[in-house]
Amino acid sequence: MLDRLKIAHFNTRSLIAHFEDVRQLLHTESIDILCLSETWLNEAIEDKNVVIKDYCLFRVDRNDGRRGGGLMVYIRKHLKISVSKIDVKKPCDFEYMFLKLNLGGKSCILGLIYRPPNYGVNTCIEQMDELLSQLIPTSDYFMLMGDVNVNMLDVTNRLNLCCSNYGLTQVIDVATRISRFSESLLDPIFMSFPEKKLDHGTVDIHFSDHRLVYVTVNLKIPRFKQKFVTVRNFKYFNHDMFLNDLLSLTWHDFYRAERIDEKVNLFEENIQYIFNLHAPFRTYRVSKPRAPWLTDDLRLMMRERDNAFSKFRISNSEEDRLKYKELRNNVLYRVRQKKKE
Template identity: 30%
Template sequence: MSRRLKFMSFNVRSIQSGFLTLKEYVVDCAADVLGLSETWLTPDIDSSSVFINDFNVVRADRNSRGGGVAFYVRNGIAFKILHSNITAVLEELWISVKVNQRKYCLAIVYRPPSANVLDCFHQLTESLTNLSLDNDYAIVMGDFNINVLVNDGRSEMLNCFLESFDLSQLAHTYNFQ
């Protein structure tokens, strides 16, 4: 039987502070892959403290407070870590997932508000160009800290980036209480 890949992403602004709510949501929503930005995890925090049954967690942590990105991938879904990079302009984690003989290149990214937008998109363009070649689909999730409702230079750069890779923006909000 064929299945669809279900994926989503959240900016969690500290995974540990709302972890129980996030965990309940993940179990209820039946997502296969969950990308998280601003995990606020550091290398000294063990993955067992953010364990969710039936999922593997893959992290790219900052060495200081804030930032960080991670993926939860449902057990039974074959995946491979392609790349992770934490810089001052972009925090990124890339994986490849295979479902129904199709390979998906998935990224979870975070651009800190103080980071240069142009430098961020240069780094992201380089990563996407190099990493998506052997995949059927590319999906970039995360938080660019760009208000797309305001027509300014930042939102124009985001739109140009999306157009150059034939990507579409999908955005919905959900607040965990």
């Protein structure tokens, strides 16, 4: 299984114009997955014109006649992962593409977005909230990146608050677009699994006014050492039969014993004999570590959240959506709180 994965993004402002630079960048920076925004491709440009050896590609073009836009993802072919494009049929004021990666038994959704600067921020954030509420519950890991044209150096901005409500952490911490008069972080990387981050940063590239942003993640799942636990099995325990056998015990030897330690041993032998009949010992193999923070109360909250999500998927009503969002946010808050305890 792949242990490390380097994922990067930058705004290319025409892939055709900078195709050779992009090809060189993939190899010099050893990038496994490269996400591009503003490819400026359209349906007239075939895949064969933008193919890079040893990489497969996924693209979403802007085909409404306007110049600009477009998204592309290059994924190294030798990676032992399966990739599928998620068909999200939801009209949005920003461009997006979501891919589902199968990482050795774990699923990860990789999202790429581009919000043109003239599209309303608040409307886009509301639409993003809708997408996140649909997608995040369907995978083990979630990652979102792109050019959002919102300055993420202001950590109180609404986009950051929206994503943090879903347990996503923004890992890029320096400006990604620098002009003579301003510095801004327009190219964030949001992750639901920041604990697996090995490295992150930015790289200056001469053919774009945006820096490349990247994150390297550790995908190696630590092997849990199996252990065996022996406990009494009460699956077929019958309370009435147990009491009946307990009352039928003979205690002659117990009463004839003169020393106290003999009486204790005889008492324990009789009781254990009855327990062994009705609740014999059984050895279990524990193959997964226990999550101490996952309490019964939290399991109940998760079940209620999942039921609300299923109801919303069927009804698609605003009332059910708001109910699901409330329960989802409560679960996220409680999980974070429990993990800190």
